[in-house]
Amino acid sequence: GQQLNQSPQSMFIQEGEDVSMNCTSSSIFNTWLWYKQDPGEGPVLLIALYKAGELTSNGRLTAQFGITRKDSFLNISASIPSDVGIYFCAGRVSSGSARQLTFGSGTQLTVLP
Amino acid sequence: DVKVTQSSRYLVKRTGEKVFLECVQDMDHENMFWYRQDPGLGLRLIYFSYDVKMKEKGDIPEGYSVSREKKERFSLILESASTNQTSMYLCASSRRQGYNQPQHFGDGTRLSIL
Numbered sequence: 001g002q003q004l005n006q007s008p009q010s011m012f013i014q015e016g017e018d019v020s021m022n023c024t025s026s027s028i029f030n031t032w033l034w035y036k037q038d039p040g041e042g043p044v045l046l047i048a049l050y051k052a053g054e055l056t057s058n059g060r061l062t063a064q065f066g067i068t069r070k071d072s073f074l075n076i077s078a079s080i081p082s083d084v085g086i087y088f089c090a091g092r093v094s095s096g097s098a099r100q101l102t103f104g105s106g107t108q109l110t111v112l113p
Numbered sequence: 114d115v116k117v118t119q120s121s122r123y124l125v126k127r128t129g130e131k132v133f134l135e136c137v138q139d140m141d142h143e144n145m146f147w148y149r150q151d152p153g154l155g156l157r158l159i160y161f162s163y164d165v166k167m168k169e170k171g172d173i174p175e176g177y178s179v180s181r182e183k184k185e186r187f188s189l190i191l192e193s194a195s196t197n198q199t200s201m202y203l204c205a206s207s208r209r210q211g212y213n214q215p216q217h218f219g220d221g222t223r224l225s226i227l
Binding site: 006033035040041042043044045048088090100101103104105106 | 157203221
């Protein structure tokens with residue numbers, strides 16, 4: 001079953017503001033992934049994290065693999081209208097199948113002009 | 114770029130019908146996955162396959178079966194469709210090498226069972 005807690009569930013922000021969302025788990029993860037899903041489309045990989053403490057950027061997006069290996073966060077700086085969508089975290093549990101991912105329930109982001 | 118193609122974007126079927134959802138990937142990936150996505154529940158794994166003719170149950174396999182006759186194609190089968198199987202279905206694939214390979218998704222099939 002699902003083991004990730006993703007928050008917030010939804011966010012309404014003004015264009016130009018920064019955004020932060022996070023995922024936490026009671027289990028230790030060895031991989032964290034962040035995806036974005038546009039309406040009517042499949043999730044697209046944004047950032048992949050493989051080591052505790054790792055901080056990775058992709059344009060205006062920055063994600064970090066928590067030191068405890070039980071959490072990760074995603075920041076979006078200077079939001080724009082096309083940032084609208086659902087953001088999912090996903091991870092592989094250290095003790096689980098090497099093939100399977102566990103997904104958070106998603107953060108719905110709305111950017112107001 | 115990885116391309117995962119799902120045969121239908123939208124599908125409407127009737128209760129009791131046998132339904133086939135098809136997925137093809139063009140990157141020679143060993144692993145393929147079927148998820149369903151429902152509001153507030155995120156993505157839930159139905160079945161996955163790590164090789165031709167191999168399959169493993171995910172978290173919610175009841176009412177579904179799968180077929181992997183060729184490496185590039187992974188089919189999801191609803192043996193007798195029911196209204197609670199109305200959902201968005203997503204197919205994904207990944208490479209086998211290394212435990213940390215990310216999954217790449219198709220655009221999804223929105224299935225309605227009437």
